[in-house]
Amino acid sequence: MKTTNLILIVSLWITSAALAAEPVPVTHEQFQAVQADGTSSFVQGGPARVILQGIVLNSPERWFDPTANDTLAPWQMGGQWEIYIQGEADDHAGTALWMGQNYGNGPGYENYPNQQWLDEICRVNHDPNTAYIFSPGDRVRVTGRYLFYKGKLNINENHEVGDDFDFKIELVEPAVGLPQPKIVELSELKDVDDNEIFDPNRLTGCEYYQSRRIRIKDVSIIDPENWAPDNTITIQDSDGLTFPVRLGVGAGLGRYDCPTGRIDVIGILDQSAPGYPPNIDNTKGYRLLVLDYDGNGLVLTNRGHKRGNLPGDINGDFKVDLEDLAEMAANWLQSRDGLWGCSN
Ligand SMILES: [Ca+2]
Ligand SMILES: [Ca+2]
Structure with a gap:
């Protein structure tokens, strides 16, 4: 048997075994546990998928540019998306959820074509039950697979574009408020x-x-x-x-x-x-x-609320003038991938 066929069969077997397993609820503390050298102690023998609950800490598009771009050179990730969710009460830890567009710019994986990437980030930006757009301060529940990367265990798609590797975010309670820092x-x-x-x-x-x-x-x-x-x-x-x-x-x-x-x-x-x-x-x-x-x-920091209340005061200096217009003109007809034009 060719080695490639053997690898295919083994990986299919692993995939179907993983498919059968139900996702397991875990705390952030359990999920982020590490060994003496800082590598994960959860991964070994851990379930294929986990369920985590916490408070959304950030808007993903203020951390990474989500703009679809599937025509980049090798190792360029194109659009990226990441949020952090923080555990509550005595669950003193937190977890990042990451997605990238051009997994295939590393060997062995595929890229998301632009439209498919847009569909993906539209999906994870919205609660599937209400179409509500997730924001910092929302309590959410996440179900997904994970990988260890650079010192922490991330919920992600294992660099796979197939639907089975999607992670899912559901709204538990909107506008709970950001955790006190x-x-x-x-x-x-x-x-x-x-x-x-x-x-x-x-x-x-x-x-x-x-x-x-x-x-x-x-x-x-x-x-x-x-x-x-x-x-x-x-x-x-x-x-x-x-x-x-x-x-x-x-x-x-x-x-x-x-x-x-x-x-x-x-x-x-x-x-x-x-x-x-x-x-x-x-x-x-x-x-x-x-x-x-x-x-x-x-x-x-950005507290997310400004004094003033003059529509069009983009720079928040309490006067609507050419400075605001210049900033608007520089961004004229731009739209934010993952939020504008989503079909859901
Ligand atoms: Ca760590
Ligand atoms: Ca102004």
């Missing part, structure tokens, strides 16, 4: 030598806050020259401890100047462990994600 000192995340604190029991240090909303108080941005959407800046506290802040692509990050002086930062503590191929050292690579900014000057 836990106030965290940089000394909880970094040791005295400014190295990341890693606790494999996930009861302290960076792991404890991974994929959760936190607030770091009284820091300054020491490299304001790096202030730009989709870039990384560094914050520093009065003891000299530092932490990277990965900025998203929210429009406010391009619209407003880098905050100066002593500020607070509210974001999602994330891990993107360094090295290639991935999963070399899963005890490092922590960062704070800030996906948008409302220009308030004191807290690096």
Whole structure:
């Protein structure tokens, strides 16, 4: 028998075995458990699919550009989509859900053609029962497969475009509200030598806050020259401890100047462990994600509500004028994939 046929038969057998298994409800804490080296201790012997519940923390299009593009060079992912959901009550963990368009730009997988990608992100942006569009602060239930990547276990499609690999998001309760960000000192995340604190029991240090909303108080941005959407800046506290802040692509990050002086930062503590191929050292690579900014000057965050109430005041400076018109003109006739023109 040819090796390729054998692989096909084995993979079909694995696929059908996985298909038979019912998804298993788990807590985020169970799902994110790690071994001493930071790799997953859930994956080995874990169910094919899990069910997780939590609060949506972000709008995916302020983190990645979802725009469909299936004509890219190898290793370019085209549209991407990712949300973080945070566990509630004593389930002190959180989980990211990721999808990309051009899985086939890595060997052995297929790409989503543009229309199929649009259908996919339209589907995961809407509650299947009500067509409601998910937003930060909604309580949702997720059913899906998973893979370990760069220090955390993600719900994803295993890089497969087939329907059987879709993950599903259902609304449990809309507009519950974002979780209150836990106030965290940089000394909880970094040791005295400014190295990341890693606790494999996930009861302290960076792991404890991974994929959760936190607030770091009284820091300054020491490299304001790096202030730009989709870039990384560094914050520093009065003891000299530092932490990277990965900025998203929210429009406010391009619209407003880098905050100066002593500020607070509210974001999602994330891990993107360094090295290639991935999963070399899963005890490092922590960062704070800030996906948008409302220009308030004191807290690096986007609170999602502005004073003023003048329709057309795009930049929120309380006057409708040519600056607003210029920003609108620059985006004229653009539409947001996954939200506009969905058939569901
Ligand atoms: Ca981790
Ligand atoms: Ca204005």
